[in-house]
Amino acid sequence: xxxxxxxxxxxxxxxxxxxxxxxxxxxxxxxxxxxxxxxxxxxxxxxxxxxxxxxxxxxxxxxxxxxxxxxxxxxxxxxxxxxxxxxxxxxxxxxxxxxxxxxxxxxxxxxxxxxxxxxxxxxxxxxxxxxxxxxxxxxxxxxxxxxxxxxxxxxxxxxxxxxxxxxxxxxxxxxxxxxxxxxxxxxxxxxxxxx
Amino acid sequence: xxxxxxxxxxxxxxxxxxxxxxxxxxxxxxxxxxxxxxxxxxxxxxxxxxxxxxxxxxxxxxxxxxxxxxxxxxxxxxxxxxxxxxxxxxxxxxxxxxxxxxxxxxxxxxxxxxxxxxxxxxxxxxxxxxxxxxxxxxxxxxxxxxxxxxxxxxxxxxxxxxxxxxxxxxxxxxxxxxxxxxxxxxxxxxxxxxxxxxxxxxxxxxxxxxxxxxxxxxxxxxxx
Numbered sequence: 483x484x485x486x487x488x489x490x491x492x493x494x495x496x497x498x499x500x501x502x503x504x505x506x507x508x509x510x511x512x513x514x515x516x517x518x519x520x521x522x523x524x525x526x527x528x529x530x531x532x533x534x535x536x537x538x539x540x541x542x543x544x545x546x547x548x549x550x551x552x553x554x555x556x557x558x559x560x561x562x563x564x565x566x567x568x569x570x571x572x573x574x575x576x577x578x579x580x581x582x583x584x585x586x587x588x589x590x591x592x593x594x595x596x597x598x599x600x601x602x603x604x605x606x607x608x609x610x611x612x613x614x615x616x617x618x619x620x621x622x623x624x625x626x627x628x629x630x631x632x633x634x635x636x637x638x639x640x641x642x643x644x645x646x647x648x649x650x651x652x653x654x655x656x657x658x659x660x661x662x663x664x665x666x667x668x669x670x671x672x673x674x675x676x677x
Numbered sequence: 678x679x680x681x682x683x684x685x686x687x688x689x690x691x692x693x694x695x696x697x698x699x700x701x702x703x704x705x706x707x708x709x710x711x712x713x714x715x716x717x718x719x720x721x722x723x724x725x726x727x728x729x730x731x732x733x734x735x736x737x738x739x740x741x742x743x744x745x746x747x748x749x750x751x752x753x754x755x756x757x758x759x760x761x762x763x764x765x766x767x768x769x770x771x772x773x774x775x776x777x778x779x780x781x782x783x784x785x786x787x788x789x790x791x792x793x794x795x796x797x798x799x800x801x802x803x804x805x806x807x808x809x810x811x812x813x814x815x816x817x818x819x820x821x822x823x824x825x826x827x828x829x830x831x832x833x834x835x836x837x838x839x840x841x842x843x844x845x846x847x848x849x850x851x852x853x854x855x856x857x858x859x860x861x862x863x864x865x866x867x868x869x870x871x872x873x874x875x876x877x878x879x880x881x882x883x884x885x886x887x888x889x890x891x892x893x894x895x896x897x898x899x900x901x
Contacts, residue, residue: 524854527865529768531872551719554726559716 701771702779705760728752731891738892739899747898754783755891762843762883766850766876775843777836784835787894792828795901806900835893842886846879 494502514520710721717725735748758774765772773779795803807824808817850872857868 522858524851524857525768527854527857527868527872528766528850528876531869531876532767534869535873535876548719551722554722555717555719558722562715 698771699773699779701764702757702761702773704764704770705757708760727756731755735891735895738895742899742901748895751891751895751898754894755887758783758839758890759884759887762887763880765843765847766879766883772843772847774839775847777840780836780839781832784890784894785832788832788835788897791898791901799901803901831893831897835890839886839890842882846875846882850875850879 491503494506498505511520515522710718710724712721731752732748735751736743739747761772761774761779764770765775807821807828809820809824812820853868853872853875857865860868
């Protein structure tokens, strides 16, 4: 019934069934009243009016008051929760920021790679340029040597030819000259005969 | 114990003429909520809101002489008086606040303490209070007399106001209830209706009287 425990009702069920406890209650109250153990004086009527007032009040105002109180409790709980949730969110965003910073730092290493490559390229270029310079210088010197050798040979050849020719010319006797001229004429005659 | 002309109407519990009636003043303690957990229950929210609202009110009333924790006395006074008043409306519960001995023992020590403290420590200030601001010079002697008398009857008024209000309500309820036994059924329903109206009034009065008691104590303490 609201304020009487269920166990007291169940005590009766086996012996008397479902109406047992109610019968017992009503007859007990009737006994008290008829034997004037409980007297219905002013307290009884006060209690009756108060009971009606309380029941009507709870039924009418109960749900709205309960809803308002529940809202207050929820607000209180949310305020506490808010602190915790706020901290969680702050920490999460701090984690995100940290990750971003780490990604940026990785990007730095890429930069380093690029710079290293750049410098390597520059070094390579400088090396090749100097190599070319060295090659050109050496070629120049070797060309010079070659040229001098060529000139030497040319001059010595020219000199040798002149010397040989002069010696040959010196050694040609007039008899040899006449013989060779006769031979040439005979050859020519033979050639002209066949042609 | 006849502490009161109307105490014949009060339920009386006694062991060998030691009156156990006054134990009903402790019933209010059973109605306090438990605040074990961090999140308040519905009942605790009601208490906290009442306490908080009262604290704000009394803080404003105390004005400049507010010290942290001063409103505790008046909030607890309010709760005590309201509990005792309201529980007295229930059948078979003794209303302690309807007896002058009880209300006087609440108001007299409070007033005496304030007076002793004020007059011994801030004598000049207390004398100055006897003449309100803006009185014409001619009226000043009379104002002193009037203010002194009003000061002296303060504990009496506090006690008697509460006591008389409670007695009046309870007396009406009791007298109405006593006629119930000799009436026909239809008349009994009218009686119940009338008693319900009276009860609503009585509940309001019990809370209001408690509030008045606490507010006036606050005001008296702020004048010290």
